[in-house]
Amino acid sequence: MTTTTAPGSMGTTPSPEPAPVRRRGDEGRIGIRANLRHIGALSRRNALQIKQDPESMMDALLMPIIFTLLFVYVFGGAIGGGTDGGRDEYTNYLLPGMMAMMGMNIAMAVGTGMNEDFRKGVMDRFRSMPIARSSVLIAKVVVEIGRMLITIMVLLAVGFIVGLDIEGRWLGLLAAIGLTTVFGASLVWIFMLLGLTMRTAQAVQGISFVVLMPLQFGSSIFVPTQTMPGWLEAFTDVNPLTHVANASRGLMMGEGAVAVPALWTVVWSVGLTAVMAPVAIAKFRRKT
Amino acid sequence: MTRENATGRGLNAVEVRGLVKHFGETKAVDGIDLDVREGTVMGVLGPNGAGKTTLVRMLSTLLVPDAGTATVAGYDIVRQPRQLRRTIGLTGQYASVDEKLSGRENLYMIGRLLDLPRARARQRADELLERFSLTETAKRAAGKYSGGMRRRLDLAASMIGRPSVLFLDEPTTGLDPRTRNEVWAEVHNIVADGNTVLLTTQYMEEAEQLARELTVIDRGKIVAEGRVPELKAKVGGRTLEIRPVEQGDLAPMAEALSERGLDGVGGATPDERTGIVTVPILSDEQLTAVVGLLAARGFPIADITTHLPSLDEVFLAITGQKATHQDEYSHEEAAA
Ligand SMILES: Nc1ncnc2c1ncn2[C@@H]1O[C@H](COP(=O)(O)OP(=O)(O)OP(=O)(O)O)[C@@H](O)[C@H]1O
Ligand SMILES: [Mg+2]
Numbered sequence: 001m002t003t004t005t006a007p008g009s010m011g012t013t014p015s016p017e018p019a020p021v022r023r024r025g026d027e028g029r030i031g032i033r034a035n036l037r038h039i040g041a042l043s044r045r046n047a048l049q050i051k052q053d054p055e056s057m058m059d060a061l062l063m064p065i066i067f068t069l070l071f072v073y074v075f076g077g078a079i080g081g082g083t084d085g086g087r088d089e090y091t092n093y094l095l096p097g098m099m100a101m102m103g104m105n106i107a108m109a110v111g112t113g114m115n116e117d118f119r120k121g122v123m124d125r126f127r128s129m130p131i132a133r134s135s136v137l138i139a140k141v142v143v144e145i146g147r148m149l150i151t152i153m154v155l156l157a158v159g160f161i162v163g164l165d166i167e168g169r170w171l172g173l174l175a176a177i178g179l180t181t182v183f184g185a186s187l188v189w190i191f192m193l194l195g196l197t198m199r200t201a202q203a204v205q206g207i208s209f210v211v212l213m214p215l216q217f218g219s220s221i222f223v224p225t226q227t228m229p230g231w232l233e234a235f236t237d238v239n240p241l242t243h244v245a246n247a248s249r250g251l252m253m254g255e256g257a258v259a260v261p262a263l264w265t266v267v268w269s270v271g272l273t274a275v276m277a278p279v280a281i282a283k284f285r286r287k288t
Numbered sequence: 289m290t291r292e293n294a295t296g297r298g299l300n301a302v303e304v305r306g307l308v309k310h311f312g313e314t315k316a317v318d319g320i321d322l323d324v325r326e327g328t329v330m331g332v333l334g335p336n337g338a339g340k341t342t343l344v345r346m347l348s349t350l351l352v353p354d355a356g357t358a359t360v361a362g363y364d365i366v367r368q369p370r371q372l373r374r375t376i377g378l379t380g381q382y383a384s385v386d387e388k389l390s391g392r393e394n395l396y397m398i399g400r401l402l403d404l405p406r407a408r409a410r411q412r413a414d415e416l417l418e419r420f421s422l423t424e425t426a427k428r429a430a431g432k433y434s435g436g437m438r439r440r441l442d443l444a445a446s447m448i449g450r451p452s453v454l455f456l457d458e459p460t461t462g463l464d465p466r467t468r469n470e471v472w473a474e475v476h477n478i479v480a481d482g483n484t485v486l487l488t489t490q491y492m493e494e495a496e497q498l499a500r501e502l503t504v505i506d507r508g509k510i511v512a513e514g515r516v517p518e519l520k521a522k523v524g525g526r527t528l529e530i531r532p533v534e535q536g537d538l539a540p541m542a543e544a545l546s547e548r549g550l551d552g553v554g555g556a557t558p559d560e561r562t563g564i565v566t567v568p569i570l571s572d573e574q575l576t577a578v579v580g581l582l583a584a585r586g587f588p589i590a591d592i593t594t595h596l597p598s599l600d601e602v603f604l605a606i607t608g609q610k611a612t613h614q615d616e617y618s619h620e621e622a623a624a
Contacts, residue, residue: 042401044400120387122387129402
């Protein structure tokens, strides 16, 4: 090894080669604006994927139609006391709660597609680029919120056709949509974490189904909880879906309290997101 | 070991010291030292499983090394990954584009992720599509591209941000000769702009075309390194094959070459069966002299070809242990 040690300098030890650090003081941090831009670009990617593969929107479009028709016409009559008026009454009871149900179903579908998406080669490219790993997941949440909003729009359209009447409470409707979406977004994080944890899409689906059914039916979405046995009512009272459904019902129909269930919805949403999002992001970092 | 840079002439864009990565029993990278001077191309050669991809993935922060250190553009691959990612471009061995997006959308997305303004990102995408002959298929989903087209899209993607250090893992595998030449030209451009390229390849020809210095690795270790001519000299350069019109001229031709000392290290060998005289060639001058001599002596010649040493021959010459090498492989696999 040759060195350019100046003559007369001490010894023959070559001076250590200091790494030429450029852009002194640059911590490589990604600013908030840049972060938002990245999330935007990645959301656009997810949206374009849907455009390329329109079948992936089918469930989001058909689910609200089928469920509304099923519940309104199959159960509506019986629950409403066998009259057309009774059915209309049930429609008005059901629709606000069904928004929450749609949110949950959309969120659940995220988990199943998770593994395939993150095993793709394009993840390697993202990882070698100066973007926060979290923006990949956040972009996913953004697009799922979009999907949820579309589903809710379809649901409301069908609802209005079959007799939903909010009596001009449009602001209440907007607020209900907002609350439902915020809650739905927090659920996306749960299912994303589930998708990242479980190995196969089938496993995710299995687990999701087992969790989903009791949560949806053990709530105030489809029927008032007063007729349920005490132990079940205890469960439905803490079930966040009950709070979301009640809040929406209050906002859209002017029935029942709004403040308390709305507050609970926000608490649940913020709590779930605060816990699940960091865990999911950490998991994603380790996994990819 | 080449450490010219220790003399302080120019900076090293890549500095690797004792880098190690093991996967269980497999020593994928097993103590590699490497310097790549800024503004040059370093070629990393090696057979399948040598550890090339593992090395590149560590240098581009996709894998964390088990031991050793490395800096890229002065940034430590473990401690400063975020800064490092701003300066590099990567074309991995396997496609890393979004298959559902069109070629143009892929490049636009990457431009945006690299913080280019919208208009600039679009412009840059079109520029690169043009340069890699992808304009016609720009609107088609990348998943429907042919293998070579996807490869080119991948290469284009890694160049969007004009990286100062570019990693290319077998960039031209699967490309047809025309597009391969385009990629080579592009690499020359990149380096002409003062950027640095580290590429892995299986092809000696590619290494010769592009790289100033080569590192040959095998089973995670460096087995040879140096300038291309140095390595070629070790291998014995090219081989000249002369096919005389008359079979009877084989022996006299070989003799004439030996008399004039033009037969190189290995000696001119006449082969009755193939009807060819093979002569190891070390320089272009020697090649000219050989042809001149044969012409002067009036030997009628049917065909003359030269062929470059293949990677195999480089190994043979450098390590001289090709046979055992293969044996050990199957051994290890049997044990695993
Ligand atoms: N993720 C991994 N898990 C386990 N073993 C791995 C992994 N990645 C690489 N290896 C092993 O490490 C060794 C080096 O692999 P690597 O992909 O770096 O070789 P390479 O030189 O790129 O080969 P090729 O020319 O085939 O691309 C191989 O034996 C390979 O099986
Ligand atoms: Mg490889």
